[in-house]
Amino acid sequence: MGALFDNHRAILGNGNMDRPMKVILTGGTGFLGEYLLAELLTCGHLVWCLYRSESRKLDTIRFLGSLGLPRSAESLHWFKGDVLDAADRWDDWRNEYPGLEDVDTLLHGAASTRLYMDEQGEPLRTNLGSARVLRKLVERHPMNVHVISTAYVCGLIQGAMMHEVNHPRGDFVNVYEESKWEAEQIWMGGATLLRPSVIVGHSETGRCTSFSGWYILFQAVHLLDRLLGANLGVDRLNLNIDIPADPGGTINMIPVDYVAKAAVRIIENPENHNKIFHLSHPSPPTHEWTMDFVCRRFNLGGLRFSRAAAPFAQPRSRIERMVWRQMQTIRFHFSNSPSFDRTNTDRATADLDVPPMSEARVAKLIDYAIEQDWGQSPH
Ligand SMILES: NC(=O)c1ccc[n+]([C@@H]2O[C@H](COP(=O)([O-])OP(=O)(O)OC[C@H]3O[C@@H](n4cnc5c(N)ncnc54)[C@H](OP(=O)(O)O)[C@@H]3O)[C@@H](O)[C@H]2O)c1
Structure with missing residues (x-):
């Protein structure tokens, strides 16, 4: 696996990131994905965004429009499909969507965030399935791979400090966290693992589209x-x-805009590739x-x-x-109350401040959630 990915880096020749990344983004219509997409576009990267549903795509286009994005027609391309079909359908997609064959980066954010197993086998089906399928795709089409995981792959921990390393299989709080740990094992050494803690709304506006967790x-x-x-x-x-x-104890919560900024900042620098990063709050309430x-x-x-x-x-x-x-x-x-070491993240994002979880900020998050009736009303 390691040799395979070393080979990929040689093929890409990405010694430095002085040109825009050409990124396939999965999960770009999701809560975090919309902010990742916005950040990639703001930073001048070219994005091919995988989507499944026209209405989710329209919501995301509306959101981007509210930020004045994309700034040019060439910077954002949409392509329709299911991530689980990525290896089988790659040749069709390449023929159908010009430019897709030139992408050099995969930012994989798509996941099932169901906490417990359903009849379709989610969240294991999507979270493990997508890791297997995308790994197969990357063997055929070399890319730098960056995966959105979760800080809670550590499992049930009382107060101990979790480092940015591969954790042994833990005592997991739910199947979702286990599925993310399993997916990490598939990518380990061959992808950058970005581990957000519990993601909450935007640090300034409170905007959020997924009111679970915290x-x-x-x-x-x-x-x-x-x-x-x-x-x-x-x-x-x-x-x-x-x-x-x-x-x-603490639940480690982190604003979505910070996660997106830190993630893009990290993957832009090849020195960070294939390492592990906690996108967590240094002082959660x-x-x-x-x-x-x-x-x-x-x-x-x-x-x-x-x-x-x-x-x-x-x-x-x-x-x-x-x-x-x-x-x-x-x-x-x-x-479950682990603390998260941020040595790698602090080094890679030294000039990026983490918004403090002040009372005013938490009030803003709650006010927004109530205004949206906890996700029951359309955003
Ligand atoms: N939210 C958190 O607190 C949190 C914390 C740590 C880590 N994470 C991780 O962050 C990532 C994003 O989470 P989120 O909260 O933004 O989730 P989300 O809002 O549920 O978004 C999930 C995204 O994945 C897409 N997706 C799911 N299955 C797919 C499939 N089979 N094919 C193509 N696309 C698929 C969804 O597409 P549709 O729009 O079509 O449904 C959506 O765009 C995930 O990897 C999650 O594990 C989240």
């Missing part, structure tokens, strides 16, 4: 707020609800800080994180049961 706590509390509005019998300032997690903020935001009290070791067998009240249910999918996220 947002779920806020959504649960917002729901509680609305329920209590209709129930005058409950003392909203003294709810007495425990959520089992270390109050000093603690659970305690977040809960204090959320209580003030919704004028609630008596919601708290209890220590991870606290008994968590039965909810003590109807309301506690409701909050736990609502947070079911991410309960483990709150008890």
Whole structure:
């Protein structure tokens, strides 16, 4: 595998990046993908964006238009297909879409972000399948490969520092994280692995199109707020609800615009290729800080994180049961609390500041999510 990719670099002759990259982007219509696409275009690279759905493509074109992108007709080309067909359909695509045969870079962001397995075998089907298929494609058509993974390929960790290395198979929080770890194994040594932590909305506007992960706590509390509005019998300032997690723990959240900027900055420099990068926040808020903020935001009290070791067998009240249910999918996220070393990322992006997670910024993210009804209303 290593020799194969060394060979690719020799063929490309990309000793330095003084010319635009010609990039195939997968997942360009997704939450992060739209920002990756915008950043690539802003930096003057030429992009061939794989898409599946006309309506998602139109949404993305509208989003790019709001940023004044693309700046020229030649810089962005769309080609339609499923990433799982990439190896089989490559020759057809090359014939159908002129210029595709000249691409030198693959930025692979497409994935299934389902946390648990469905009947179609997602997320394994797409996340492992795409790694296998694209690896096969790259054997035939040499490219520099950069893959969007996740910082949580480390599995369930209590407080330890995770380095930018290949992790041994962990005790995974869900099948999604396992699928991303498996995909990393397929690429290891032959692709740059970009590992964002939990991606949240834009650092200035709050714009977001995927309200999972970190947002779920806020959504649960917002729901509680609305329920209590209709129930005058409950003392909203003294709810007495425990959520089992270390109050000093963190969910590492990172704004989508930072992830996109850092990712493009990293892949532009060939010295960074085939290394691992944590696109994580150097100082994420603690659970305690977040809960204090959320209580003030919704004028609630008596919601708290209890220590991870606290008994968590039965909810003590109807309301506690409701909050736990609502947070079911991410309960483990709150008890998973790794820290992420950023040595490689800091070296590669020294002039790029990470937006601090200030109260004003978190308020902006929540306000935007509420305005969008947590993704239920069209963005
Ligand atoms: N969101 C996070 O918090 C987070 C954190 C760490 C890492 N990541 C990683 O970041 C990447 C982007 O995540 P996201 O949150 O932006 O996800 P997303 O909004 O669900 O976007 C996924 C993208 O992948 C495309 N896609 C999925 N299956 C495909 C297939 N078979 N063929 C072609 N395209 C396919 C989707 O196309 P359609 O538009 O047609 O559906 C969409 O463009 C993923 O690799 C994810 O694992 C995300």
